[in-house]
Amino acid sequence: MKRGLKFLLALGFAMMSLAGQIPTAAANSVGYTVRAMLPSNQDDPTVNYFALRTKPNARQRLTIVINNTSSTRQKYWVNVNQAVTNDNGVIDYSQTNPKLDPSLKVGIKDIFTKASNQKVTVPANTQKRVALTYRMPAKKLRGIILGGVYVEQVPPKAHNSGSAITLNNAFSYAIGIRLRENTKTIAPNLRLHQIQAVQVNRRNLVTANLQNSQPGIMQKLTVNARVTNAGSTQTLIRQQQSGMGMAPNSNFNFGIPWGNQNLPSGRYTLYLSAKAGAQKWQFKRNFTIQGTTVRRLNKTVLTPTKQPNYWLYALLGLLIAMLLAVIGYLLYRDRHEKLTK
Known part of the structure; x- marks a missing residue:
C-alpha cells in the first residue's frame, strides 16, 4: 500500500514538473x-x-x-x-x-x-x-x-527537409x-436583397443578403430569422445572432443553417427582424429553392451526426449499478449464511 502511494506521489510531481516546462505566450511573442x-x-x-x-x-x-x-x-x-x-x-x-x-x-x-x-x-x-x-x-x-x-x-x-515540413x-x-468632413452622424439603413440556398464548408444554409446602404456604421446589430413553407406559419429553420456590426455601404450574407432538416425544392417564406440601437426593421419575403439546387447541394453536404441519447445511457448505467448491487448483496448474504452455520 505504501509503495503504491509513493508511486502516485512521484507521478503527480512528475506531471507538475512537466506542466511547469510548457512554454507560455508572452505579450510580445508576436515579434x-x-x-x-x-x-x-x-x-x-x-x-x-x-x-x-x-x-x-x-x-x-x-x-x-x-x-x-x-x-x-x-x-x-x-x-x-x-x-x-x-x-x-x-x-x-x-x-x-x-x-x-x-x-x-x-x-x-x-x-x-x-x-x-x-x-x-x-x-x-x-x-x-x-x-x-x-x-x-x-x-x-x-x-x-x-x-x-x-x-x-x-x-x-x-523549409522542407525530407518528410518534415516546417x-x-x-x-x-x-x-x-x-x-x-462634418460632425453630422448619418444613420445606417438595412435592406434585404437576394435569398438563396448555398453550401458553406459542406453545410447547407439559406442566406439572406443584408445591406447597409448608408455611409454610417451599424453597431450592436441583432438579427432574428426564420423560414417557413410558403403559406404556412410552422417554422422549419431559424437563426438568431446578436452583437454584429456593419461597415458603411457594405453587405453580407446572413446564414440560416438547415441543421438536420433536408429542405426539398419548393416555395418558402423568410421572416427576418433586425435591431440596431433604436432602429428596427421587419422583412417578409418569398423565395424558391429549385430541385437542381437541392440535388447539387445534397451531393456534397456533410451528413449531420446524430446526438447521442444521454438519457438512454443514464438509464443503462442505473440498471447496471442496480444489478451489481443485487449481485453484491446476494454474494454477501450467501457468505454470511455459510459463516453462521
Whole structure:
C-alpha cells in the first residue's frame, strides 16, 4: 500500500514538473507592434486609430510606426484596405481586394495613393515610420469613409527537409481609418436583397443578403430569422445572432443553417427582424429553392451526426449499478449464511 502511494506521489510531481516546462505566450511573442501617430486633426482623442476630421480636396500624409522587437530583420506588407462586412457580421479590414457594395461611391482606395501599399523592411530591434498619403475628392461627402491600415508580417519561406515540413505563422495588425468632413452622424439603413440556398464548408444554409446602404456604421446589430413553407406559419429553420456590426455601404450574407432538416425544392417564406440601437426593421419575403439546387447541394453536404441519447445511457448505467448491487448483496448474504452455520 505504501509503495503504491509513493508511486502516485512521484507521478503527480512528475506531471507538475512537466506542466511547469510548457512554454507560455508572452505579450510580445508576436515579434512586432504597430501604432498610429495621430495628427492634429484627430477629432476623437480617446481612440488609438485614425479618426480624422478633414475637408474637400484636403491632402494629408499619415504615419504609422512598425516596431520590430525580434532579433532578426523582418519584412511586412502594408496595405490600406476598404472596411467591409464579412459573413460573420464583423467589420473586416483585412481584405486587400474585396467585392465592394454598389452603394459605395467613394472608397478608401479612391483617395489613398497606390504608393501607400508597400513592402517594408525593418531591422532587428528597430522602429520604422511608414508614410501613407490620401487626397479627398473635390465634392463634399456625406457620412464617413471607413478603412484600415492592415500590416502583415511576411513569413519566412517554409523549409522542407525530407518528410518534415516546417510551417511558419504570420501575424497581422489593423489600424482603423475613419474620415469625415462634418460632425453630422448619418444613420445606417438595412435592406434585404437576394435569398438563396448555398453550401458553406459542406453545410447547407439559406442566406439572406443584408445591406447597409448608408455611409454610417451599424453597431450592436441583432438579427432574428426564420423560414417557413410558403403559406404556412410552422417554422422549419431559424437563426438568431446578436452583437454584429456593419461597415458603411457594405453587405453580407446572413446564414440560416438547415441543421438536420433536408429542405426539398419548393416555395418558402423568410421572416427576418433586425435591431440596431433604436432602429428596427421587419422583412417578409418569398423565395424558391429549385430541385437542381437541392440535388447539387445534397451531393456534397456533410451528413449531420446524430446526438447521442444521454438519457438512454443514464438509464443503462442505473440498471447496471442496480444489478451489481443485487449481485453484491446476494454474494454477501450467501457468505454470511455459510459463516453462521
